Amino acid sequence: MTNEIILSSLQSSGKVAVVASEENDLPVWLCDDGPYVVVTDPLDGSRNIEVSIPTGTIFGIYDRLVELDQLPVEEKAQLNSLQSGSRLVAAGYVLYSSATIFCISFGAGTHGFTLDRSTGEFVLTHPSMQIPPRGQIYSVNDARYFDWPEGLKKYIDTIRQGKGQHPKKYSARYVCSLVADFHRTIIYGGVAMNPRDHLRLVYEANPLSFLAEQAGGRGSDGKTRILSIQPVKLHQRLPLFLGRMEDMLELESYGDVQQKVNPGYDV
């Protein structure tokens, strides 16, 4: 339902040439002269709906590649949607929780707005958000500890004992709803991660990494800056680590942090 609402709004805007959604196998071509390309995860954390845990919407916006205009529709739809994250012109998320929060960046800072239900308008409540230089929170599904590589185990063991570069004991928080875990990381600091090949580069990792960089942080797959990775498949999955630069560099210094064992988990 969320997917349909977003697609029909984008269609009626007349501004969007193509939209690639995590909920569709292929991108949907909307209009030949729309100047923009939208990639989106319409409802992230959907498994949390039944139990009223926060969920979110993630999106990224690119310019339409006019040099591809003469190609067949399927081909130009695909290539426009597979642009590298370094070409994003804007990205954002909406968090549906105790308040409805909308965070966006056009490449000049990350800014947060809160829905004022009395007027139906989003009010600028978090201008120029900056992830604190050091947080005290790590966010990961650590029931998977025994499937982790040695580097990741060592990193988490070190920071939770307060033996890392930041001499505080880190605490764990994991909503299992990426937008909520990322929003908390922007405000409180620390690192949010999913070390296995699970989250999507195009719909989730690129937009959130763009916002992280605009807030003094970084998005990484554990080795490489996310925004430098050229997507080769629309639904490509990869490990994702997000946080302030200082925490991210410390994490990456452990080298071996990507979970290669990915057996498929029931919950």
Ligand SMILES: O=P(O)(O)OC[C@H]1O[C@](O)(COP(=O)(O)O)[C@@H](O)[C@@H]1O
């Ligand atoms: O099962 P894991 O590895 O903890 O993954 C949970 C993550 O998956 C997500 O639910 C996204 O998965 P989907 O895109 O399949 O909905 C995130 O919101 C959450 O952070």
